[in-house]
Amino acid sequence: MRKIYFFTRSYLPSVGGGVITRLRKVEIFRNAGYDVTVVTPNYENKTIICSENLIKIPYLNNKIDLWFENFGIYEDYLDKWVRTSYRYLKDRIKKDDILFCTSGGELGMIKLGFLLKKSLGCKFVVNFHDPINYTTVNGLSRTPPVFAVKRDAFEAKYVPEADMVITSSMTLNLALKKKYPRIKMVKNCYHGYTKKIPISIEEKKNSYPLRILYGGVLAKEQSPEILAEAILKTTNVEGIFIGKYENYTPMLKYDKSDRIKLLPMMSHDQYIITMSKSADIGFLSLRGDYWGACVPSKLFEYINMGLPVLASIPLGDAFDIINENNYGRAVYYKDMNGLIEAIKYMSNLDTLDTMRRNVFEDREKWAFDVNFANVLEWIKEL
Numbered sequence: 234m235r236k237i238y239f240f241t242r243s244y245l246p247s248v249g250g251g252v253i254t255r256l257r258k259v260e261i262f263r264n265a266g267y268d269v270t271v272v273t274p275n276y277e278n279k280t281i282i283c284s285e286n287l288i289k290i291p292y293l294n295n296k297i298d299l300w301f302e303n304f305g306i307y308e309d310y311l312d313k314w315v316r317t318s319y320r321y322l323k324d325r326i327k328k329d330d331i332l333f334c335t336s337g338g339e340l341g342m343i344k345l346g347f348l349l350k351k352s353l354g355c356k357f358v359v360n361f362h363d364p365i366n367y368t369t370v371n372g373l374s375r376t377p378p379v380f381a382v383k384r385d386a387f388e389a390k391y392v393p394e395a396d397m398v399i400t401s402s403m404t405l406n407l408a409l410k411k412k413y414p415r416i417k418m419v420k421n422c423y424h425g426y427t428k429k430i431p432i433s434i435e436e437k438k439n440s441y442p443l444r445i446l447y448g449g450v451l452a453k454e455q456s457p458e459i460l461a462e463a464i465l466k467t468t469n470v471e472g473i474f475i476g477k478y479e480n481y482t483p484m485l486k487y488d489k490s491d492r493i494k495l496l497p498m499m500s501h502d503q504y505i506i507t508m509s510k511s512a513d514i515g516f517l518s519l520r521g522d523y524w525g526a527c528v529p530s531k532l533f534e535y536i537n538m539g540l541p542v543l544a545s546i547p548l549g550d551a552f553d554i555i556n557e558n559n560y561g562r563a564v565y566y567k568d569m570n571g572l573i574e575a576i577k578y579m580s581n582l583d584t585l586d587t588m589r590r591n592v593f594e595d596r597e598k599w600a601f602d603v604n605f606a607n608v609l610e611w612i613k614e615l
Contacts, residue, residue, distance in 0.1 A: 234266060234267065234268045235267055235268070235330075235331065236267070236268045236269075236270070236327070236329070236330045236331070237267045237268070237269045237270070237330070237331045237332075237333050238269075238270050238272055238322070238330060238331070238332050238333065239255075239258070239259055239262070239271045239333045239335070240272045240273075240332065240333065240334045240335060240345060240346060241271065241272075241273050241335045241342065242274065242335075242337065242341065243255070243273065243337075244256070244271055244273040244287075251337055251362065253427050254362070254424055254427060254530075255335060257601055257602075257605075258333075258335075258360075258605060258608075259271060261605055261606075261608075261609070262609075265609050269286060270285075270286050270287065270288060271286065271287050271288070272288045272290070272318065272322070272345075273287075273288075273289055273290075274289065274290060274291070274292035274311070274314055275289035275290060275291045275292065276292060276293070276294055278291065279293070281321065288321075288322075290314065290317055290318045290321060291314075291317070292311065292313070292314040292317075298311070298312070298313065302381070303379070303380055303381040303382065304380075304382060305382040305384075308340060308344065309339055309340035309344060309387070310339065310341070311339060311341025311342075312341065312344075314341060315341050315344050315345045315348070318345055319345060319349065322345075322349060323349060323353065326349055326353055326355060327353070327355065328353055328354045328355050329355070330355045330356070331355065331356045331358060331612065331615060332345075332346040332349055332350065332355055332356065332357050332358065333358045333360060334346035334357070334360065335360045336359065336360070336361050336362060336363075336365060337362040337363055338363050338364070338365060338366040339365070339366070340365050340384065340387055340388065340391070343359050343365075343391050343392060343395075344391050346358075346359070346391075346395070347390075347391040347394055347395075350394070350396075356396045356397075356615045357394065357395050357396050358395060358396060358397045358398075358399065358612070358615070359392055359395040359397070359398045359399065361398070361399065361400045361401055361405060362424070363401070363526075363527050364526050364527070365384060365387075365388050365392075366381070366384065367381045367382070367384045368383065368384050368385050368388045369383065369385055370404070370405060370523060370526040371404070371408045371526070373522050373523040374523060375521075375523050376521065376523075389413065392409070392416070393413040393415050393416050395416065395417070396418065397417065397418045397612075397614075397615065398416055398418065398419045398420070399420050399421070399422055399608060399611070400419065400420070400421045400422075401421070401422065401423060401424055401527075401528060402421065402423075402527060402528045402549065402550040403550055404525055404549045404550055405526040406419055406420075406421040408526065418611075420607070420608075420611050422604050422605060422607055422608055423528060423533075423550075423599070424528070424530060424533065424601060424604065425533050425599045425600050425601040425602075425603065425604045425605075426530075426533040426534055426536065426537035426599060426600060426601060427601045428537075429537065429596075429600060430505060430509060430537050430539075432509050432538065432539055433593075434589065434593045437539055437589060439582055439585065439586075440511075440513050441469070442468075442469045442470050442471050442492075443470045443471070443513045443514065443579075443580055443585070444470075444471055444472075444473055444511060444512050444513050444514070445460060445464065445471070445472050445473070445512070445513070445514045445516050445543060446472070446473040446474075446475070446508055446511065446512035446514070446515055446516065447460055447472070447473070447474050447476075447515075447516040447518070448474075448475035448476060448504055448508060448531075449475070449476055449531060450476065451474070451476045451478055451480070451481035451484060452481065453520065454520055454521070455518050455519060456483070456518060457474060457484070457516065457518050458484055458487070459518060459545055459569065460472055460474075460516050460518065460545070460572075461474070461484070461487045461493050462569070463572045463576055464493065464576065465490070465493075466573050467573060467576045467577055467580070469580060470492075470576060470580060471492045471493065471494065472492065472493045472494070472516075473494045473496065473511065473512065474493070474494070474495050474496065475496045475497075475498070475499060475504060476498055477498050478495045479497075505538065508534075508535075508538050508540070509538045509539075512538075512540055513540070513585065514540060514541050514542070514543050514561065514585070515531070515534075515535035515538070515540035515541070515542050515543070515561075516542075516543050516544070516545075517529060517531055517532055517535070517542055517543070517544040517545075517546060517563075518544065518545045518546060518566065519545075519546045519547060519551075519566065520566055521547060521566075522547045523547070524546070524547050524549070525546070525547035525548050525549025525552070527549070527551075528549075528551045532544075532551050532554065532555070533599050533601075535592075536560065536592055536595070536596055537596065537599070539589060539592055539593050539596065540589075540592065541560060541561040541579065541585055541588035541592060542555050542560050542562075542563070542592075543561055543562055543563075543572075543575055543579060544561065544564070545563075545564055545565075545568075546563055546565075546566055547565070547566055548565065551563065558591060559587065559588055560588060560591055560592050561579065561588050562578060
């Protein structure tokens, strides 16, 4: 039985979509016969926790580490954890083992994998969820909240040395191939949804007026208020927003609108029930061309719930998935008139029913397990 060391910045008992996805990856590897040990920071105390399949190495999160990363003093805010982890793991890991290093924007797990590969000669796999923060993708970079140096030089030291790189969008996939031609193998695996919702197309009935729902983070990167603006310039539709709207000033002015409903943050299970039963259309938004390299998990969540998708996003994978499969309508995020016209177009009930049928017909192929099965085949190639 071959051993996989699964490096991740977050794991149980933490919660969130990223943790759920990583947990499912570990389960799939184990079900395929791999002996998997998860390596992750211990954020609670200074004790190293080592069990049969879990190693937690202390890292007491310090804001100064992030500042040192922003100014380029550290390559990554996890640098101190990487050094400690390397010392602990270098006498445990064997040459035949596989290091599966995940990244949701941080470089630390990738750096740790590189150092161990260099020292021991084991296989080193990089699995991206999002691009590394403040590196360039097709010449574009994420805008920092205050200040952050570009991190391409750090990325260039480690990522190209991987035996395999797995991206979560073809935009990032092609950008990395162009940026680092010497990378041995670059594959792409869309994350998809992790748990199928038991709902059928027969259960879906259009509301009147049609309800367009946005649920999740309300922040500048999403700017979901553009949906509220567009709805008030159309007829026979209303918007439902679920999230911490009280902390997001641009949404507060819609609090008294009879066509805009603002609902508080709720548990994931309650959110799914609300979405599945109350919404006709799911709304997706991202501001900035850089985000075209990311495929939001919300897209797959909407597909899982059988919801046609209205999107105001940059050009990229998500844009193409929605439009090319006729799952809904995606418009460029700067095109307000296009968004208004898309709402009107999707308000035609025959059109909306066609989009919904397309979503239900393809729903299975966007399941996480279906997509990640490809990773198992790629791992065999190492």
